[in-house]
Amino acid sequence: MMTMRAPLSDLPVMLQDVRMASGKVTILDSVSLTISPGAPTVLIGPNGSGKTTLLRVLMGLLTPTSGRVTWGGRENAPPERRAIVFQRPVMLRRSAEANVRYALGRDDPARIAELLALVGLSGLERRSARRLSGGEQQRLALARALARDPELLLLDEPAASLDPAATKAIEDTVRAVAARGVKVMMSTHDLGQAKRLAGDVVLLHRGRVIETGAASGFFANPRTDAARKFIAGELLV
Amino acid sequence: MTSGHSALELVLSADPALLAIVELSLLVSLSAVALAAMIGVPFGALIALTRFPGREAIIVILNALMGLPPVVVGLAVYLLLSRSGPLGEFGLLFTPGAMVVAQTILVAPIIAALSRQTIEDLWEEYRDELAAMNVGPTRRVATLIWDARFSLLTALLAGFGRAAAEVGAIIIVGGNIEGFTRTMTTAIALETSKGDLPLAVGLGIVLIAIVIVINALAWGMRRAGERYAG
Amino acid sequence: MNTRRTFIAAALGSLALGALLLATPPAIAQDKSIVVASTTSTQDSGLFGHILPIFTKKTGIAVKVVAQGTGQALDTGRRGDADVVFVHAKAQEEKFLAEGHGVKRFPVMYNDFVIIGPKADPAKIKGGKDVGAALKKIKDAKATFISRGDRSGTHSAELKLWKAAGIDIEKDKGDWYKSIGQGMGAALNTAQGSNGYVMSDRATWINFKNKGDLEIVVEGDSRLFNQYGVMLVNPQKHPNVKKAEGQAFIDWLVSAEGQKAIADYKINGQQLFFPNANDGNA
Numbered sequence: 001m002m003t004m005r006a007p008l009s010d011l012p013v014m015l016q017d018v019r020m021a022s023g024k025v026t027i028l029d030s031v032s033l034t035i036s037p038g039a040p041t042v043l044i045g046p047n048g049s050g051k052t053t054l055l056r057v058l059m060g061l062l063t064p065t066s067g068r069v070t071w072g073g074r075e076n077a078p079p080e081r082r083a084i085v086f087q088r089p090v091m092l093r094r095s096a097e098a099n100v101r102y103a104l105g106r107d108d109p110a111r112i113a114e115l116l117a118l119v120g121l122s123g124l125e126r127r128s129a130r131r132l133s134g135g136e137q138q139r140l141a142l143a144r145a146l147a148r149d150p151e152l153l154l155l156d157e158p159a160a161s162l163d164p165a166a167t168k169a170i171e172d173t174v175r176a177v178a179a180r181g182v183k184v185m186m187s188t189h190d191l192g193q194a195k196r197l198a199g200d201v202v203l204l205h206r207g208r209v210i211e212t213g214a215a216s217g218f219f220a221n222p223r224t225d226a227a228r229k230f231i232a233g234e235l236l237v
Numbered sequence: 238m239t240s241g242h243s244a245l246e247l248v249l250s251a252d253p254a255l256l257a258i259v260e261l262s263l264l265v266s267l268s269a270v271a272l273a274a275m276i277g278v279p280f281g282a283l284i285a286l287t288r289f290p291g292r293e294a295i296i297v298i299l300n301a302l303m304g305l306p307p308v309v310v311g312l313a314v315y316l317l318l319s320r321s322g323p324l325g326e327f328g329l330l331f332t333p334g335a336m337v338v339a340q341t342i343l344v345a346p347i348i349a350a351l352s353r354q355t356i357e358d359l360w361e362e363y364r365d366e367l368a369a370m371n372v373g374p375t376r377r378v379a380t381l382i383w384d385a386r387f388s389l390l391t392a393l394l395a396g397f398g399r400a401a402a403e404v405g406a407i408i409i410v411g412g413n414i415e416g417f418t419r420t421m422t423t424a425i426a427l428e429t430s431k432g433d434l435p436l437a438v439g440l441g442i443v444l445i446a447i448v449i450v451i452n453a454l455a456w457g458m459r460r461a462g463e464r465y466a467g
Numbered sequence: 468m469n470t471r472r473t474f475i476a477a478a479l480g481s482l483a484l485g486a487l488l489l490a491t492p493p494a495i496a497q498d499k500s501i502v503v504a505s506t507t508s509t510q511d512s513g514l515f516g517h518i519l520p521i522f523t524k525k526t527g528i529a530v531k532v533v534a535q536g537t538g539q540a541l542d543t544g545r546r547g548d549a550d551v552v553f554v555h556a557k558a559q560e561e562k563f564l565a566e567g568h569g570v571k572r573f574p575v576m577y578n579d580f581v582i583i584g585p586k587a588d589p590a591k592i593k594g595g596k597d598v599g600a601a602l603k604k605i606k607d608a609k610a611t612f613i614s615r616g617d618r619s620g621t622h623s624a625e626l627k628l629w630k631a632a633g634i635d636i637e638k639d640k641g642d643w644y645k646s647i648g649q650g651m652g653a654a655l656n657t658a659q660g661s662n663g664y665v666m667s668d669r670a671t672w673i674n675f676k677n678k679g680d681l682e683i684v685v686e687g688d689s690r691l692f693n694q695y696g697v698m699l700v701n702p703q704k705h706p707n708v709k710k711a712e713g714q715a716f717i718d719w720l721v722s723a724e725g726q727k728a729i730a731d732y733k734i735n736g737q738q739l740f741f742p743n744a745n746d747g748n749a
Contacts, residue, residue: 092380320547325547414531415515429656430511430656431674432652434677
């Protein structure tokens with residue numbers, strides 16, 4: 001008798017007292033966080049605060065030195081329903097559409113065209129992916145991530161080196177994707193971008209979560225001193 | 238093969254004995270490269286993608302084996318395949334099969350070492366993305382080998398160059414038998430020792446032409462790789 | 468680890484496939500063929516190129532000649548890697564028989580050795596008929612002398628001649644005596660390149676194409692006689708030996724037809740080998 005497996009969800013992702021250390025250096029320190037379905041969560045903080053590491057832990061690419069990570073209540077859940085776009089994504093040595101096809105796992109020209117259109121890369125299907133510009137590669141990486149039909153989409157500084165036009169393209173895609181029910185979590189050091197996109201905000205500093213909360217409340221009335229300084233544009237050391 | 242021809246005359250006249258020698262040379266070396274690739278590429282990929290105690294030592298040994306002296310390999314294979322040796326019952330000594338065996342042993346470490354380097358380098362690049370896309374071990378290997386195909390083919394061409402150019406191993410295990418195990422390199426050795434230098438030079442011209450073609454192919458391979466795979 | 472297992476399986480699979488390919492009988496194998504271990508002089512002189520096609524046409528048996536020095540050829544026979552040995556060092560051949568590796572020795576043909584030297588003739592031996600005296604003059608003049616040094620029939624004959632001249636060459640050799648450990652062609656090349664003297668069989672010398680400044684300086688001494696013998700490798704010791712075909716080759720060599728083929732081989736009208744299978748003392 002065949003049993004139907006109820007589709008397993010990766011959400012909510014829960015970090016419980018996660019610590020990430022490399023030798024003597026502590027990168028993440030007692031991080032406890034819950035990522036639930038809903039509006040995008042934006043991770044902000046100074047450089048070196050551990051944003052990239054946190055996203056990698058959420059993706060499951062790094063195992064914490066101590067503490068627990070669960071996806072939908074499961075430890076060790078393989079990355080079937082979640083995807084990540086790295087800060088410097090690596091293109092496979094193939095054409096743009098071949099990259100998307102690879103992530104998709106099947107040959108579906110209609111879907112591939114759709115995804116490329118979503119990120120604004122229509123017309124560049126046959127181009128060698130490595131020959132694309134930095135912004136185009138970032139968008140292609142996003143198309144790849146979306147090809148996997150994720151529940152949770154993690155983005156590490158997706159517009160860090162992009163011009164405003166390309167940045168807008170990415171932000172529009174993020175909004176569209178979030179509107180369709182994908183939980184987006186992205187890091188940024190651009191406060192404006194955070195304000196534009198965030199539903200929730202997480203402030204990270206020196207590996208610790210300083211403050212979290214709904215974006216509106218966070219920016220209007222930060223509770224902590226560090227948050228206030230950061231929003232004001234001061235250097236958090 | 239008639240003497241008294243000038244080297245170029247002989248080459249251009251497509252003397253049938255000369256053609257037979259060239260054909261045998263290509264057959265032996267290509268077979269050796271094919272076998273060496275079947276052994277070397279998976280082995281190189283294995284070393285590239287797994288971690289185990291002693292891995293560094295294996296890599297060093299593999300790189301060192303690229304410099305195996307052909308005469309030493311020839312001697313070892315000779316002793317193995319001799320009728321009074323452990324593998325004598327196959328009757329392979331003094332046959333093209335023995336030459337293929339010897340050249341496979343010479344070429345496999347080259348292909349394995351170069352494959353390992355290529356695949357490991359590409360793996361370093363692709364690692365995070367493939368992990369993020371939940372790519373399993375089999376698909377991972379296939380992806381790496383496919384995306385690195387031009388570099389891997391260059392490794393095969395390097396192996397072929399080594400096989401086509403060597404004489405020390407195949408003259409020992411093949412016996413340089415006329416019409417049977419005489420290749421371009423062994424024929425050059427023989428004709429030189431007989432003092433028939435024009436013929437030796439003619440064969441040398443053909444051999445160098447083949448080496449140039451191989452290198453042209455390797456270059457073309459690299460360019461194709463750059464164009465299609467970035 | 469899954470990756471490791473996948474790979475080990477793939478690698479073992481490839482090795483197995485490769486082994487399978489090698490173990491199947493090579494498609495290039497001839498139906499009827501024998502391996503004859505012989506000397507470089509019979510090959511380099513072109514004799515085999517002349518007489519073997521006649522034999523193959525008559526019997527359909529292909530003869531695969533592995534040309535090595537006499538010592539190496541006999542060793543090949545000892546290992547059972549040849550069916551027939553055809554060399555020119557009677558003492559070594561008789562030792563081979565005594566060890567049980569050969570069935571019977573048949574004399575086949577003879578030729579002679581000659582002393583080759585540069586036109587300049589530093590040891591002043593040209594035209595001499597006494598090889599012992601010539602060697603002595605070479606040693607006294609410390610003129611460059613190239614030795615095969617490879618346990619070949621020619622090398623054995625050379626050593627015997629030094630001894631007959633009353634010279635202990637192992638003790639008395641100096642920088643002028645160069646032992647190269649290679650075949651006749653290589654020795655002639657070396658002599659040509661270093662303006663030295665060398666002892667060669669006449670047949671290889673006549674067929675040699677890089678004579679340069681070299682010429683025959685001493686010949687005709689009866690001690691320069693060079694006898695060739697052929698033996699079947701003992702099938703009782705080496706069961707893989709192709710007894711029938713090997714014996715057929717030997718029988719043909721000593722037959723009237725084979726002996727005539729040997730006598731017919733000429734370069735520039737000069738006969739190189741003299742058949743003497745009938746000579747009981749050879």
